[in-house]
Amino acid sequence: MLLSSKQFLMLWNASLETLYMVSVTTVLTVIMGIPLGVLLVVTRPGHILQNKGLYRVVGFLVNATRSIPFPIFIVFVIPLTRFIVHTSVGVTAVIVPLTLAAFVFLARLTETALLEVPHGVVEAAKSMGASNGRIIWRVLLPEAWPGLVMAVTITIITLISYSAMAGAIGGGGLGDLAIRYGYHRYQKDIMWVTVIMLIIVVQLVQSVGDWLVRRHARR
Amino acid sequence: MPGLISQTLKAGERCQEPRFPALSIFRARKVESGMSFITVESLTKVFGSGSERQRVLKGIDLSIEEGEIFGVIGVSGAGKSTLIRCINRLEAPDSGRITVAGRDILSLRENDLRKARMEMGMIFQSFNLLSSRTAYGNVAFPLEVAGLPKPKIRERVMSLLDMVGLADKADSHPSKLSGGQMQRVGIARALANEPKLLLSDEATSSLDPQSTQGILELIARLQKALKLTVLLITHEMKVITGICDRVAVLDQGRIVEEGRVLDVFTDPKEPATKGFVEEVLKSGGPMLPDGYKPKGRMLRLRFQGEVVSEPLLSDLAALHSVKAVILQAQVDRIKGEPFATMLLDLIGEPRDLGSATDYLTGLGVRVEGITAHAS
Structure with missing residues (x-):
């Protein structure tokens, strides 16, 4: 079974779209999600910047965002998407709901990873006169490094999966191709190829993540 | 944080000994004559609220002299950990007064508190080393906090590791070290910025007897060599009898007995103290041979x-x-x-x-x- 050159071109374009969506979203998600995760940890009662009110509000917003199924979420944030990128359709428009959904997800995973750092280590840094900024940058984040790498890996894989739903607003990408041609038009060969490609990409991402964690653990 | 670093360096230039620029807080003040190195007055701490209110410290008074090893002993839950953590304000007491080298610790603002903490080294029961850093990196941490330049850090870390007998383990991560070695790294780290005071929070409680002995000897040796004042808390008599000059017995949030170790333990008055003495005598009371009937x-x-x-x-x-x-x-x-x-x-x-x-x-x-x- 060989793909026609037209099908091949479709696949190639879809791959590039997926790559574009996932990479841009990953960067934005990491930039926003990890700081939010840090905020969720350090504002906890008993932590270095404890603030019960802020902790509760942020926690609630994160949960609320995560409660909404992604296809509905895409529609729900259309006004915001229009405001930010001046359009609500296409690959670029998808980046807004994808980032919003993924960064709160990453924030929770970051929170879990940072909570693995024993509190005694934070206290030791405090006892040495370290500032809160130094504790975050030089203690919490480096100590939680393997957990953070895992968190980002899981987030990227989730993003690849979410990006398939982006077809609903003309987002494109591999998942969209599989649904439109493979599912709606019964072109099973396209479906199979996209599914296999997605599996390979996800495996690759997971392997890179695992490798980074292992490299750290060997020290 | 470049701002902080340049500030501390400037402070260091004004200082007579530019090698350790962060040390200014205590040196800047003359201790009033006749005043102890550490004084604790009417210190209280309550945890929780409502029905779960727990008075952990019920008015502690202590004075610790410069250059002595002072031990606080108590069973778990007696409040000793809370007490030592109040000294460098890892715990905020509810009322009372603490001075170290004449300086009122509880009134320090954030910035001064951080500088003061650099001059009070602390070691912990669970060592609390950074697992992502080597022994070298762990000892370097407080020097980075103090804003020392890299070459100075290198020089100082190597001499500190040498001082605790771990020069060959500089590149080992904590996961590759034994408990005793980890605590040696902890001690080197605590002493990195040349503090005058070492706080020891159950530092030997998770070590085997042999490592405990090694760590106690190290603390005693460094205390003499560096003219340190040591405040340690423990639930182990062997720590008190091993290295302490004076001891206070903490029981349910109060100090029930205090004095020279020899006096307190050869003539214990309070039940809590007697309990610890029994422990060191390895008997839970007089043990008589089976069927022995006292004749006199x-x-x-x-x-x-x-x-x-x-x-x-x-x-x-x-x-x-x-x-x-x-x-x-x-x-x-x-x-x-x-x-x-x-x-x-x-x-x-x-x-x-x-x-x-x-x-x-x-x-x-x-x-x-x-x-x-x-x-």
Whole structure:
């Protein structure tokens, strides 16, 4: 079974779209999600910047965002998407709901990873006169490094999966191709190829993540 | 944070000894004469609220002199950990006053508190090393906090690791070190910025007896060499008798007994103190051979100093018409001084027993009548 050159071109374009969506979203998600995760940890009662009110509000917003199924979420944030990128359709428009959904997800995973750092280590840094900024940058984040790498890996894989739903607003990408041609038009060969490609990409991402964690653990 | 670093460096330039620029807080102040190095006054701390309110510290008063090793002993839950954590304000007390080198610790603002903390090293039961850093990196951390330049850090870290006998482990991560080695790294880290005070929070409690001994010897050696003042808390008698000059016994949030280690433990007055003494004597009370029936008067003798090396019982038998059955005898050392405990069944006429007891008391032996029970 060989793909026609037209099908091949479709696949190639879809791959590039997926790559574009996932990479841009990953960067934005990491930039926003990890700081939010840090905020969720350090504002906890008993932590270095404890603030019960802020902790509760942020926690609630994160949960609320995560409660909404992604296809509905895409529609729900259309006004915001229009405001930010001046359009609500296409690959670029998808980046807004994808980032919003993924960064709160990453924030929770970051929170879990940072909570693995024993509190005694934070206290030791405090006892040495370290500032809160130094504790975050030089203690919490480096100590939680393997957990953070895992968190980002899981987030990227989730993003690849979410990006398939982006077809609903003309987002494109591999998942969209599989649904439109493979599912709606019964072109099973396209479906199979996209599914296999997605599996390979996800495996690759997971392997890179695992490798980074292992490299750290060997020290 | 470049701002902080340049500030501390500037402070260092003004300082007479530019090698460790962060050290200014305590040096800047003259300690009032007659004032102890650490004073704690009416310190209280309550945890929780409502029905779960728990008064952990109920008015602690302490004074610790410069250059001594002061131990606070207590069972778990007595409040000792809270007490030591109040000294560098890892815990915020509810009321009271703490001064270190004449400086009011509880009124320090954030910035000054951080500088003050650099001058109070602390070591912990669970070591609390950074697992992502090597032994070298861990010792370097407080020097980075102090804003030292890299070459200075390198020089200082190597000499610190050498000081605790771990120069060859500089590149090892904590996961590759034993408990004793981890605590040595902890000690090197705590002393990196040349503090005058070392706080030790159950530093040997998770170590085996051999490592405990090694760490205690190291602390004692460094205390002498660096003229440190050490405040340690522990639930282990061997730590107190091993290295402490003075001890305070903490029981349910109060200090029930305090004084020179030798005095407190050769003549314990409070039940809590007696409990710890029993522990070091390795007996939960007089243990008699099976079926032993006391023939005379059961006495417990405690003595120290020169009497320990006297033929005490022979003299006793020769000078007074009494005979002694030794049921238990032990010689321990408290900070190097021998200290003996003996359980006797003293047989003789009541009059002779009286004069024998007076004779012993006259020699400085503490005599205590006891009712023994068979084990």
